Amino acid sequence: MRLQLSAPDDRKIQKAIAITGSKSETNRSLLLQALFPNIKIENLSNSDDGAVMQKGLAKSTGEVDIHHAGTAMRFLTAYFASQEGKQVVLTGSQRMQERPIKVLVEALQSLGADIQYEKSAGYPPLKITGRKLKRSQVSLPANISSQYISALLLIAPSLENGLELELIGKITSVPYIKMTLALLGQIGVQTAFEGNMIKVCPKENIADTTLVVESDWSSASYFYSITAMCEVGTEIQLSSYKQSSLQGDSVLAEIYKDFGVETTFSNNAILLKKTSDVKSNHLEYNLSNAPDIAQTIAVTCLGLGIGCHLTGLHTLPIKETDRLAALQTELGKFGATVDIDSESLTLQPQSNLKGEVAVDTYNDHRMAMAFGPLALKADFVVNDAGVVSKSYPHFWNDLKTLGFSISKM
Numbered sequence: 001m002r003l004q005l006s007a008p009d010d011r012k013i014q015k016a017i018a019i020t021g022s023k024s025e026t027n028r029s030l031l032l033q034a035l036f037p038n039i040k041i042e043n044l045s046n047s048d049d050g051a052v053m054q055k056g057l058a059k060s061t062g063e064v065d066i067h068h069a070g071t072a073m074r075f076l077t078a079y080f081a082s083q084e085g086k087q088v089v090l091t092g093s094q095r096m097q098e099r100p101i102k103v104l105v106e107a108l109q110s111l112g113a114d115i116q117y118e119k120s121a122g123y124p125p126l127k128i129t130g131r132k133l134k135r136s137q138v139s140l141p142a143n144i145s146s147q148y149i150s151a152l153l154l155i156a157p158s159l160e161n162g163l164e165l166e167l168i169g170k171i172t173s174v175p176y177i178k179m180t181l182a183l184l185g186q187i188g189v190q191t192a193f194e195g196n197m198i199k200v201c202p203k204e205n206i207a208d209t210t211l212v213v214e215s216d217w218s219s220a221s222y223f224y225s226i227t228a229m230c231e232v233g234t235e236i237q238l239s240s241y242k243q244s245s246l247q248g249d250s251v252l253a254e255i256y257k258d259f260g261v262e263t264t265f266s267n268n269a270i271l272l273k274k275t276s277d278v279k280s281n282h283l284e285y286n287l288s289n290a291p292d293i294a295q296t297i298a299v300t301c302l303g304l305g306i307g308c309h310l311t312g313l314h315t316l317p318i319k320e321t322d323r324l325a326a327l328q329t330e331l332g333k334f335g336a337t338v339d340i341d342s343e344s345l346t347l348q349p350q351s352n353l354k355g356e357v358a359v360d361t362y363n364d365h366r367m368a369m370a371f372g373p374l375a376l377k378a379d380f381v382v383n384d385a386g387v388v389s390k391s392y393p394h395f396w397n398d399l400k401t402l403g404f405s406i407s408k409m
C-alpha cells in the first residue's frame with residue numbers, strides 16, 4: 001500500500017486518540033499467562049506482534065512463524081525450551097532470520113535446553129525440543145539485546161530453583177528488563193536486580209491476578225512529534241496512560257519539553273500541549289534506554305529545522321531493519337545531511353525540505369510511523385505503509401482523525 005500524505009488544514013489540532021496496550025507488556029503478560037493460567041489480561045495490544053505471540057503460545061508441535069516480532073521470537077524460544085513434551089520449529093520473516101539469537105540460545109543450552117539451528121548458526125529458525133531445565137545459574141552478554149534477558153526472566157519462576165543471571169558488559173535497554181521484573185512482581189514472584197546480578201525465585205502457583213496493560217508509549221511518540229510540529233495551542237489527548245509507567249519510552253514526556261510540548265496526566269490519559277516554540281537549534285540525547293523513539297526524534301528535528309546528535313543507538317542496526325542506515329537514506333531524501341556511525345546519528349539543521357519524496361519503510365513499522373508527522377511540513381508518499389500493523393494497525397486512521405489527508409495511490 002502506497003499512501004500520499006498531506007497536512008491537516010488546521011495546524012492547531014484539538015483531538016483525542018485511544019491507543020491500545022503496549023506490545024512489550026502484552027507479550028510478557030501473554031507468556032506469563034501461559035505459565036500461570038489464572039492470570040487475566042486487560043487492554044491487550046491489537047498489534048501483529050501480539051497476535052503472533054498468542055498464536056505461537058497455542059502451539060505444541062510443528063512450525064511456529066512469528067514473522068517480524070523480535071519479542072515473540074526471543075520469548076517463545078525460552079518458553080518452548082522449558083516446556084517438556086513440546087517440539088517446534090520457531091521461525092520468522094527473512095529479516096528475523098538475520099537478527100541474532102546466539103546469546104539467548106547459548107544461555108538456554110547452558111541451562112540444559114535442546115535447541116538446534118535449522119539454517120545458519122546463531123540465527124533463526126530454531127528447532128526446539130522442550131525439556132525440564134534443571135540448572136539455575138547462567139551468565140550472558142547484556143549489550144546486544146535486553147530481550148534475551150527478559151526471555152530468561154519470564155520463564156525463571158517456572159524453573160525448579162528459579163534463576164540467577166550474571167549480566168556481562170554494559171547493560172542495554174535497561175527499562176525493558178525492569179518492566180519484566182515489575183510484571184513478575186505484580187504476579188507475586190520475588191526478584192532482585194543489583195549491579196550485574198538478577199535473581200528470580202521459583203513460584204509454583206500464583207494468586208488470581210489481572211494484569212492491566214498500559215497503552216503503548218512508543219506509539220505515543222508519533223503524537224509527541226505531531227504536537228511538536230503543530231502550532232502553539234495544539235492539544236492532543238491520548239489514553240490510557242499513567243504517570244508511573246513500566247515503559248521506558250515514557251521518557252518522551254521529559255524529552256519533548258525541549259520541543260515545547262508539555263504533558264499532563266489525568267484520568268488515565270495524557271494531554272500533550274504545544275506551549276512554546278522549540279527552545280534550541282541543536283539537541284542531544286542518549287537513547288540506550290529508549291531505542292525505539294530514536295527515529296521519531298530524528299524526524300521531529302528534521303521537521304523543525306533543528307540539528308541533533310543521538311547516541312546509544314548500538315542496537316538499531318539489528319532491529320526490523322538497520323535503522324541507522326535507513327534513517328540516513330530517508331532523511332537524506334528530504335535534503336538532510338546525516339552522519340552515522342555504529343552507535344550514533346548526527347543531523348544538521350535543514351531549513352527547506354525537498355519535495356516529491358517517496359519514503360521507503362524497509363519492513364519497519366517505525367520507519368513509516370516516524371515519518372508520518374512530517375506531512376505537517378511537506379507532502380510526500382510512504383511506500384509499503386501497511387507495515388505499521390506490526391505494532392499499531394490503526395495508525396493511519398488515527399492520523400486521519402487528526403485531520404491529515406491520507407489517500408491510497
Ligand SMILES: O=C(O)C1=C[C@@H](OP(=O)(O)O)[C@@H](O)[C@H](O)C1
Nearest residue numbers: 024071145146147173176292315
Ligand atoms: O523487551 C522488549 O519488549 C523490547 C526491547 C527493546 O529491544 P532491545 O533490548 O533489543 O533493544 C525494544 O527495542 C523492543 O522494541 C522491545
Ligand SMILES: C=C(OP(=O)(O)O)C(=O)O
Nearest residue numbers: 068069070071292319320
Ligand atoms: C525493535 C522493535 O521490535 P522487536 O525487536 O520486538 O521486533 C520495535 O518495535 O521497535
